[in-house]
Amino acid sequence: MKRAKGLSKRRHTKPPSHKVVISVIQQKGGVGKTTLSVHLAHMIADLRPKWNVIVADADPQQSARQWVERGISHGHTAVSAVAIAGDGEGKALRKELQELEADVVVIDLPPAIESISLRAALYADIMLVPVGASPLDIEAAQAAVNVCQEAMDLDPRKQMILVPSRVRQGTASARELRPVLESWGQVSEATLSLRVAYSDAAVSGEGIQSYAPRSDAYREISLLTREILTIIENREE
Ligand SMILES: Nc1ncnc2c1ncn2[C@@H]1O[C@H](COP(=O)(O)OP(=O)(O)O)[C@@H](O)[C@H]1O
Ligand SMILES: [Mg+2]
Numbered sequence: 001m002k003r004a005k006g007l008s009k010r011r012h013t014k015p016p017s018h019k020v021v022i023s024v025i026q027q028k029g030g031v032g033k034t035t036l037s038v039h040l041a042h043m044i045a046d047l048r049p050k051w052n053v054i055v056a057d058a059d060p061q062q063s064a065r066q067w068v069e070r071g072i073s074h075g076h077t078a079v080s081a082v083a084i085a086g087d088g089e090g091k092a093l094r095k096e097l098q099e100l101e102a103d104v105v106v107i108d109l110p111p112a113i114e115s116i117s118l119r120a121a122l123y124a125d126i127m128l129v130p131v132g133a134s135p136l137d138i139e140a141a142q143a144a145v146n147v148c149q150e151a152m153d154l155d156p157r158k159q160m161i162l163v164p165s166r167v168r169q170g171t172a173s174a175r176e177l178r179p180v181l182e183s184w185g186q187v188s189e190a191t192l193s194l195r196v197a198y199s200d201a202a203v204s205g206e207g208i209q210s211y212a213p214r215s216d217a218y219r220e221i222s223l224l225t226r227e228i229l230t231i232i233e234n235r236e237e
Pocket of ligand 2: 033034035059063108109
């Protein structure tokens, strides 16, 4: 495992030539946006140590920023965090993103599909939509998918990835989730299962790569991150 991890790090990979914006969008609260945003940002920084990765927190609750800052106070400094879209609408979002000195910006959004999420879709290169496995969760995700679809119609280079999130393995709803999502668009190979390590890592402000390396949660986030890095790096070619 250790060897495989070291080999795959590709430490010499150059940062992307343009700032990459990844927006995590879902109007439903509690579906795992913040958890996904922070673990993804940490894993990108871990797999691409030369890249400058920032979590931009657009949720008034600021839980992603607090998570990252708690980590920094514990010595986990690979990722930084800022508050953005303080007006709640993101009228200055474009300028705020331009001003960030980063190779990758992960935007954690509030549970809303109003102007802030629309703008975050408009300015994203990659849109991630975490979707829970219950029928209610699936229904609720449709609005976010529609927003992403509109953004992709305007700019076909944009990509939406649906991410099965907080999935309880072995249940009927878990089995039914993937085929439904596949009928909507691209689905991540990785499924983020319900695992206590994801939430416990927040206590010390860590990403899963330092909190629980070699765990199943680590494997899920690293698979997802590699899928996203492949998209980013293929664009560079
Ligand atoms: N894959 C997971 N396994 C276990 N708990 C999770 C997982 N994803 C999120 N959680 C927990 O579920 C709750 C909601 O997650 P959060 O990331 O805050 O969602 P959102 O940002 O969409 O509101 C939090 O308590 C979080 O710790
Ligand atoms: Mg959140």
